[in-house]
Amino acid sequence: MSSDEEARVGETEAVVRLVLGVARLGESDLFGWWRSRGLGEAGRYVLGGWLPRTWQRAALEGDVLSAAAGHEEVFARRDALHLFSDELAAKTLALAWLRERKGEGDADGLLAELRSWARDTAAPSLLAWAGVEAPRGEVLGEGRCLGALAATDLDGREGVLYATSRLAAAWSCSAR
Numbered sequence: 001m002s003s004d005e006e007a008r009v010g011e012t013e014a015v016v017r018l019v020l021g022v023a024r025l026g027e028s029d030l031f032g033w034w035r036s037r038g039l040g041e042a043g044r045y046v047l048g049g050w051l052p053r054t055w056q057r058a059a060l061e062g063d064v065l066s067a068a069a070g071h072e073e074v075f076a077r078r079d080a081l082h083l084f085s086d087e088l089a090a091k092t093l094a095l096a097w098l099r100e101r102k103g104e105g106d107a108d109g110l111l112a113e114l115r116s117w118a119r120d121t122a123a124p125s126l127l128a129w130a131g132v133e134a135p136r137g138e139v140l141g142e143g144r145c146l147g148a149l150a151a152t153d154l155d156g157r158e159g160v161l162y163a164t165s166r167l168a169a170a171w172s173c174s175a176r
Contacts, residue, residue: 011157012093014129017110018168019094021126022083023063024114026070030122031175036066039115054102056111061098064091083167090164123175130169 026033029040037043038059047055068084068091075082084091101108117125127134 127172
């Protein structure tokens with residue numbers, strides 16, 4: 001694999017990790033921002049019985065979709081970019097990553113780490129993954145404005161990673 005290909009894979013994995021981290025952070029057993037219980041005991045009980053090999057990936061897929069629906073309710077404007085926006089490739093990359101690996105089962109370090117998160121460890125872990133200082137932004141209704149991005153800012157993987165990192169870092173602040 002060339003260094004360019006390795007960089008693309010690394011950027012994609014970073015985006016996926018951040019999206020899944022925010023989706024997990026919002027589960028009912030952590031901060032309860034969306035109506036999902038995927039990686040908690042309820043998810044393990046329900047999904048583990050039906051999907052014993054892949055329940056964690058299915059749970060995270062549900063978390064991402066639940067988070068996306070919650071974001072769409074709050075940010076109803078088409079020009080409001082959020083972590084789960086269709087205009088930002090982050091959600092699509094995360095869902096594709098989960099779906100592509102369902103055949104591998106749930107023996108994955110990322111899945112185990114997300115499952116082990118507790119209220120006091122989840123937000124600092126997510127902020128460390130983001131690798132940026134948490135943006136303060138301006139509170140606007142139920143949301144927070146972190147700034148403005150042009151469509152061209154999101155053209156490449158670097159732009160998607162930049163936006164995803166800042167948005168995930170902002171969520172880590174909301175969890176404190």
